[in-house]
Amino acid sequence: MIDRSLWSDTLVEIESNLRREGWRLATIAVSDSEIPELRYVFYGSKDQGWQQLIVRSREMARSFPSLTATDLSADWLEREIEESSAIEFAQHPHRGDAGARNRPQPGRALREEGAFVMPVGPVYSAESESALFLLETTGEDVQRAAPRLLYKYRGIEKLAQGRSVEDAMLLVERTNGTSAFGHSWAYCMAAEHICGIEVPVRARRLRTMLAELERIRRHVAVLRETVESTGMRVAAAQLFELEEWFLRACGEMTGHRYLFGLNCVGGLQRNISDAAVYAATGEMLAIANNALETMKLLEETSSFIDRIERVGILQEKRALESGAVGPFARASNAVHDLRIEQPYGAYPDLGVRIASQHAGDCYARLRVLCAEITSSLEIVAELASELPPGAVRVACGPRAGEAIGWVEAPAGASVVLLRLDEEGRCASLRFTPPSFRNWPCFRLVAENFALADFAIILASCGLSVAENDR
C-alpha cells in the first residue's frame, strides 16, 4: 500500500483527482496519535492497488474539510468519525440520517397539509433487526423513509483494542454472523499482511471455496426473505427448507452451520478432508440449483413479478455517486467487485463472472442474486474438484505493523484496516463492512412507494443492520 502524507487544505482537490483516475474511497480512519490525523484508504484497479492518504490539518486543528459535497461515499464515514472522536468536518451537509444517538429530527420533506411521520421500529414485525424507520406520508404513498440506525452498536472497534490478534478476530467474525467467514477472512488477511506471511495453497483454495459457499447461502436467505415479503409463502417455505439443508451441509462439513471457528490468522484452524469437501459440495450444488429452479418458476407467476418490478429503484447515477457496493449496486449497473478489482485468495486463478443489471429495481436485485449463485456454484465446483494436499495453517507473528485486508463479502466490499503491536495484540481496528456503505442509499431506494411495498424493498436490498452498527 502506498502512503502519502498531505495537509488537509489540499485534500478535496487531491481526492477529486484520485477519483478521476479511477480510485475509490474504501474507508476513513482516525490515527492513533496525539495530533489529529486521518487516513483515507483508496483502492484502484488491479494494477493500481491500494493507496492511503495520511492527512493533518495545519496548526494541529481538529477540523478537516468534508468530502461529502463532492463524494457522497464519504458521508456516513465522516459522520461516524465526528460522533466517535473529537474531529470535525467543516461544511458536512448532514444530508440523511445516520444514527439513533442524539440526533436532530430530520428535515421534513413533506410540507403538505395532513402529512405525518410514521415511525416503524425499532421493534417491529415478527422477524426484523432493531432499526427505526421514519416514513413520511400523506396517508397513501410514502414519500420518504429515513432509516435511523445504530440501535445495535456494540462497540466492536473499541472492544478490539488491546485484545489478542486471535480474540479480536472473533469480534469481526460475529459482527454479522451470516457473513462471518467473509469478514473474518478480511481481518485475517490484514493480520497476515502485517506478519508478511502467505497462507498455504490448500488454505487459500479452501477459504475461497468456503467464502463462495457462504455467498450462495446468504443469497438464498435474501431471496427467501424477499419472496416471503411478497406473500408467496409456499415458495418462500421451499427456499427456507433449501437454506436449512444448506446450513446442515455446512455444519456437517465444517462443524459449524455458519462457518464460525474456521478462519484463523495463518490460514484455517481446521483441515477438511477431500472426501468431506466432495460429499458436502455435491449436496450443496444440488440444493442451490433447486433454489434457482424455484426462482425460475416464480418468474412465471405474475402476482410475484408485479410486486417487485419497477419497485424500489436505485438509479445507476445515484448508485455510482454514493459508493454503493455488492449485488445491491450491481443491480443498478454500478459494477464493482473486489474479486476482480483486487483479486485475493484463489481468485487470480479463477474466472469470476460478474452479474449486473440495469433496472435497479427489486426484480433486478433478485436477478443479480440468482446469477451470482450460478457463478459461485461454478467456482465451488472447480475448487472442490482440485484441492492441493498439505497443511492449512502456518505460524504467524507476533509482529507489529499496520495493513489492510479486503474481501468481497456476500453483501459487497468489506475492508479491514488493522494495526498490531509488538506483542501481537490488536492496537486498532477499523472495519468498514458493505452494509455500512449501502445503508445510506436506502433512502434513495425507498422513495415514493406504497406502504405495502416497504417490506419488499427492505428485504430485496439484502442489508444488515448488525454490520452497519458494529
Added chain:
Amino acid sequence: MSWFLRGILGRIHTSRYPKEPERDPGTTPGLPRGVEHADPQQRALAAVCPTQAIVVLDEAMDVREERCVHCMRCAPGVASHPLPWRRDAEWASAVERLIEDVALGRNFRESLHVRVVDAGDCGACSSEIAHLSDPLYNMDRLGLFVTPSPRKADVLLVIGPVTEQTRGPLFETYEAMPQPKRVIAVGACATSGGVFGPGSATAGGLLDVLPVDVVVPGCPPPPLAILDALLAVAGRTRER
C-alpha cells in the same frame, strides 16, 4: 411445473422431534463438555478459551456452557488434545430452578406465542430462530407461534448482548406483555455477553436487565436448542 406443484409432490422432511431424537448431521454444532481427569494438554485449553468458559479444578475440568462462543479452539479436529463435545442440542437451562419448573401451565402446552426482540444480535441467532418456522422444524406443528404483538405473546425471546439503545424498546416490549409470561435469553450474547462481554455499549447479556427464566447457550444455538427451551416453557420438557 409450477412451484406450487413441486412443493405438493415433494416428500415431507419435517423433523419428528421431540417425539424422536433428531440426529441429522449439521443440526447442531454441539458444545464442549467437562472431563473428570484432564491431561495437561487439555488443561492448557483453559487459557485459549476467549471467554473463560473452560475452568480447571484440580483433576477435573468444567465448562460453563453459557460462555461458549463456538470459537472451536477446544474442539475435535482443531485442538490436538480436545475436550469431549456433546453432540445433542438439548442444553437449555432454567435460571435458579429446574427446567421442568418454567412451564406456563396446561393451557399453553400446545398454544404458545413468542415475541422475539433483537437487542443487538449479529444475525446468526435471529437466523436460527427464524429457521424454526422452516418446513424442516415447523414449530407451528407443535403449537408454537411467532407473533409481532407483545400483547399476545407468552414468551419473550431476546437475542444480542443488550445494547444501550435497545434497552428502552426491550423494556417497553416486556412491559406490554401480559402475565403469565416467560423470558428466554437465546444465544451466548444474551446469556453471558458472548464475545462482547460487559462494556460501555452493551449490558453484557440479559441477566442484569430483565428477569430471565431460561437461557440457551450457543453461538448461535441451533434451532433444536431454541426449540428445547420453548418446549420447556410449554411444559413439554424432553418428552419421548
